[in-house]
Amino acid sequence: MDEAPPPYRALLIGNANFPDEPELEPLRGPANDLTELGAALTDLEVGLPWQVTEVRDRTSQEVEEAIYDFFEGATREEQLLLYYSGHGQLDIDNRLFLCTRDTTLTRRGLRAVHHSYLTDRMDRCPARAIIVVLDCCFSGRAADAKGLDMAAPFAGRGRFVMSSCERRGTAKDAMGDGEPSLFTGHLVAALRHGAVGHDGYVTARQVWDYVEDQLRGSGQRPCRKTDGETGDVVLARRPVPVEWTVKGAEQLPGEASLDTCPVFEPARGPSRQPSMECHFTGVMHVLLPGSRGTLSVYRDALIAAESGGEVQGWWFAAQPLGYRRKRARLAGTTTLNGGVRFTLPDGAGTVTWPAEQLSAFDKARATSTWPTTPRPTQTDATHTVLKAHDREYRRLTRTPWMLAGSLVVFAASVVMVVRVMTPHIPDEIPAYPFFLAFLSGFFVSMFTSLVWVRSQLQRFVKLPKLPVHRMLLNTHVEPAYTAVTDLGAPVTVPPKERTYLWSDDYRLALPSGFFSGTPKRPSPLSPGAPLPVEVMGVPHPGEWVLVRTPQGTLWPTGRVKRCYSFEIDRTIRLQATSEEPPSQE
Incomplete structure (x- = not known):
C-alpha cells in the first residue's frame, strides 16, 4: 500500500540575485525569509507537520516546473501554502509578475513567472485550501479584485491570499544581513508566538490580523483576499491550558465535573x-493543608481496592528546612461501606475516599472522562507511583541504566578483541570476544532506541500541558492467508495487527508496537467495539501522542501516521458484522 500523502505541503520560493538585469538590485531578505519561515512552519512546539520544499535563486523555467509539480500532485485532503519572496514587477498592462534569477525587464514576458500561470495551476488543483503569501512590490495586485483588474488574479474557491503591500506599493527589504524582510519577519513572529489562537490552533486570518497590526504606521500596508471561510484554515498550533482543552474534550453536554477530592480528617485541629x-496517566496527589505533606495514589489501584484488600500509596512529608521530602509507603484499607482509607504518619490524620466516589472513578475511567490538572507540581511523586504500578513505565525508566551497562560490556569486549589481535595475529583466534562484542553492540543499539523514546515521552509525564482530545481506538487483526506466486508456489502471509485512532477530525494509525502491548502481559486493546480513549498531544501525522485507555496508559514507540479513510471504515464494518476478510489469492 502506498504511503498516504502529507496533509500539509508548502512551497517556498526566494530570489535574491538578478545578474542579467542591473536595474533589479540584489536583496538581503529572501534567503533569510525562506529559512525562518520554514523553521516556523515545522517547529516542534507551534508548527504543523508541513512538508516544506524550498526553491532558491532559480530561473523562470525551474520555478514554473516546481510550481507545476507542487499543484499537480495535490489531493483533496491536502492544504497547500505557496510563498514568494523577491522582486515583483508590473507589465505594460499592470499585471503582476514575479522575478526570477534570469529575469530581464526587456524580456519579462519570457523570463518571469506571470500571475496567470499561477492562477491556471491553482484552477486545476483539487486541494481543500490554498494559501498564497507574496512578499514583493506590487503584491497587492494579487489580493485586490477592485478597479480595472477584472481577472481577479488569484480568485477561486478555497484560497486565501496575503500580500506584503498594496497594489501600487513597495515592500521593504531586510534592514541588515542575516535578517528577514519587514513583512516576513512579522509573519514568522505571528506563527511562532504573536498571533492569538483559539482551541490550540492559529488560523490564516489570525496570522494576517497580527501582521497587519504590526505593520500599521510603517508605511507598508498589507492586503488580503479570501474566499468564504478559507481564512479559518489552520497554520500553526498554540499550547493551551489543559483546563480549557480537558473541558472541551472530556465533558460532554449534561456531564457533571468529577469530584476527586477525598475526605480529610486531621488528628487535631480544625x-x-x-x-x-490529577495527572493524565491516572496518578492522584492529595496536597494536605498546612504543608503537612502529599499523599499520592494510583486511580486504578483505588478502584481495584473497592472490592476488598489493600492498596498502596506514598506519603511525601514536607521537611521544615527545604523542599526535600521524606518518602514512605502507606497501605490503605477498605472501610465497612466499601471506601478506601489511608492513615497518615506522624498523627497527620486520615484520608478517605467513599465507595460512591470510587464508583464514580470507575465510570469516569470506562468513559474516558478523567480530569487532568493544568500544571501538576508533584513530578517526583508521579514518577514514584507510575514506577510502582505501570510495568512498562518501569521498563522505560530503566533503559538509561541498561544502556550504560551495555556500553561497559561493549567497551570491555572491544578491549578483549584488541588484546587478542595484538601484537601479532595468533594461529588460533578465540571466537568468544567477537561474539561478546557483537551481542553487546546489539543491546547498545536496542537500548539507545528505547532511551530516545523515553526522552520523547518525558514531557507528557512531567508537565501535561498539551491539548487533550476524545477519540476512539480499535485494533484489527488481518488473519494469515496463502497467496500463489507467479511461479505457482504458495506463500503464507502472517497475520498483521493494525491499530487506529479516529474522531470527527482525525484518522490516524498508531505505531506497530506499544510498551503496554508486549507479550509479557495481555494487551489492553481487545477486539470488539471501539474503545473511548483520551489522546494527549496534537493528533497530527508525525507527532508524539500519549493515549489513556480505561485499562491504562499506552506508551507509544513512535509517531502517529495518517491512514486512509477506507482502512478505518473497513475495520468498523468487519467488527460490526463479525466477518472475516476474504483470503487473497
Whole structure:
C-alpha cells in the first residue's frame, strides 16, 4: 500500500540575485525569509507537520516546473501554502509578475513567472485550501479584485491570499544581513508566538490580523483576499491550558465535573479541604493543608481496592528546612461501606475516599472522562507511583541504566578483541570476544532506541500541558492467508495487527508496537467495539501522542501516521458484522 500523502505541503520560493538585469538590485531578505519561515512552519512546539520544499535563486523555467509539480500532485485532503519572496514587477498592462534569477525587464514576458500561470495551476488543483503569501512590490495586485483588474488574479474557491503591500506599493527589504524582510519577519513572529489562537490552533486570518497590526504606521500596508471561510484554515498550533482543552474534550453536554477530592480528617485541629492534582496517566496527589505533606495514589489501584484488600500509596512529608521530602509507603484499607482509607504518619490524620466516589472513578475511567490538572507540581511523586504500578513505565525508566551497562560490556569486549589481535595475529583466534562484542553492540543499539523514546515521552509525564482530545481506538487483526506466486508456489502471509485512532477530525494509525502491548502481559486493546480513549498531544501525522485507555496508559514507540479513510471504515464494518476478510489469492 502506498504511503498516504502529507496533509500539509508548502512551497517556498526566494530570489535574491538578478545578474542579467542591473536595474533589479540584489536583496538581503529572501534567503533569510525562506529559512525562518520554514523553521516556523515545522517547529516542534507551534508548527504543523508541513512538508516544506524550498526553491532558491532559480530561473523562470525551474520555478514554473516546481510550481507545476507542487499543484499537480495535490489531493483533496491536502492544504497547500505557496510563498514568494523577491522582486515583483508590473507589465505594460499592470499585471503582476514575479522575478526570477534570469529575469530581464526587456524580456519579462519570457523570463518571469506571470500571475496567470499561477492562477491556471491553482484552477486545476483539487486541494481543500490554498494559501498564497507574496512578499514583493506590487503584491497587492494579487489580493485586490477592485478597479480595472477584472481577472481577479488569484480568485477561486478555497484560497486565501496575503500580500506584503498594496497594489501600487513597495515592500521593504531586510534592514541588515542575516535578517528577514519587514513583512516576513512579522509573519514568522505571528506563527511562532504573536498571533492569538483559539482551541490550540492559529488560523490564516489570525496570522494576517497580527501582521497587519504590526505593520500599521510603517508605511507598508498589507492586503488580503479570501474566499468564504478559507481564512479559518489552520497554520500553526498554540499550547493551551489543559483546563480549557480537558473541558472541551472530556465533558460532554449534561456531564457533571468529577469530584476527586477525598475526605480529610486531621488528628487535631480544625479540618480544611485538601487540594487535588490529577495527572493524565491516572496518578492522584492529595496536597494536605498546612504543608503537612502529599499523599499520592494510583486511580486504578483505588478502584481495584473497592472490592476488598489493600492498596498502596506514598506519603511525601514536607521537611521544615527545604523542599526535600521524606518518602514512605502507606497501605490503605477498605472501610465497612466499601471506601478506601489511608492513615497518615506522624498523627497527620486520615484520608478517605467513599465507595460512591470510587464508583464514580470507575465510570469516569470506562468513559474516558478523567480530569487532568493544568500544571501538576508533584513530578517526583508521579514518577514514584507510575514506577510502582505501570510495568512498562518501569521498563522505560530503566533503559538509561541498561544502556550504560551495555556500553561497559561493549567497551570491555572491544578491549578483549584488541588484546587478542595484538601484537601479532595468533594461529588460533578465540571466537568468544567477537561474539561478546557483537551481542553487546546489539543491546547498545536496542537500548539507545528505547532511551530516545523515553526522552520523547518525558514531557507528557512531567508537565501535561498539551491539548487533550476524545477519540476512539480499535485494533484489527488481518488473519494469515496463502497467496500463489507467479511461479505457482504458495506463500503464507502472517497475520498483521493494525491499530487506529479516529474522531470527527482525525484518522490516524498508531505505531506497530506499544510498551503496554508486549507479550509479557495481555494487551489492553481487545477486539470488539471501539474503545473511548483520551489522546494527549496534537493528533497530527508525525507527532508524539500519549493515549489513556480505561485499562491504562499506552506508551507509544513512535509517531502517529495518517491512514486512509477506507482502512478505518473497513475495520468498523468487519467488527460490526463479525466477518472475516476474504483470503487473497
